[in-house]
Amino acid sequence: MRKILSFIVFATVLVSCSKPISAEQLQHLNGYWEISEAKTEEGDLKTFQSNNNVDYFQLNGDKGTRSKIVPQLNGKAQSNGIQEQFVVIDSANATYLKYTTQFTKWTEKIDQLSKDQLVIINNNNVKYTYKRYTPIQINE
Numbered sequence: 492m493r494k495i496l497s498f499i500v501f502a503t504v505l506v507s508c509s510k511p512i513s514a515e516q517l518q519h520l521n522g523y524w525e526i527s528e529a530k531t532e533e534g535d536l537k538t539f540q541s542n543n544n545v546d547y548f549q550l551n552g553d554k555g556t557r558s559k560i561v562p563q564l565n566g567k568a569q570s571n572g573i574q575e576q577f578v579v580i581d582s583a584n585a586t587y588l589k590y591t592t593q594f595t596k597w598t599e600k601i602d603q604l605s606k607d608q609l610v611i612i613n614n615n616n617v618k619y620t621y622k623r624y625t626p627i628q629i630n631e
Contacts, residue, residue, distance in 0.1 A: 492605040516604050517579065520548045523560065523568075523624035524609050532616040544571075545624045553579040557590070566626055 522582045524546040528538045547558045547568075557575045560568040586601045588611075602618065603610035609621040 510584055511581040512601050513606050517550060518588070519604050519606050520550050520555070520601075520609065522546050523626075524621040525624045526619055527622045528620045530618045531621075546621070550579070555579070555588075557588075562624075562626060564627075 493511045494603045525542045526539050528536060529627060530536045535548075544561045545558045545568075547560045547570075548602050549556050549558075555577050557577060558573065559571045561571070562568050568616050573592075575589045575590050575592055580587045580589050580598075588601065589598045595615055599614070600612045601609070604614050611621070613619070
């Protein structure tokens with residue numbers, strides 16, 4: 492029993508230890524991202540085969556914006572006109588995006604970030620996995 496308890500404590504500490512996203516990694520945030528799956532804390536998983544809209548992140552230093560974009564068949568993108576302002580914050584060995592709009596404020600944790608994958612955890616512990624958006628090319 493003591494070994495099991497020790498293992499559980501060790502595993503919890505290992506899983507809860509995070510490290511902030513580096514400045515170099517943060518540059519990967521810029522661009523278009525489409526959600527591929529969402530997983531709740533209870534383990535419920537929803538996968539997205541296709542998306543009507545994608546998220547566009549634009550980061551400049553430690554400040555940025557996030558917009559919802561609807562890709563068009565002609566290769567262009569149309570915005571809904573709403574930009575969510577955010578600030579990047581390194582705290583408690585993790586990196587967070589702190590959003591502010593005229594209606595509300597919230598924070599999301601960047602769990603993983605690479606050139607091709609973005610994982611964000613929201614305040615409800617829902618883990619959103621994004622993949623880099625690749626526009627559909629239609630040859631005329």
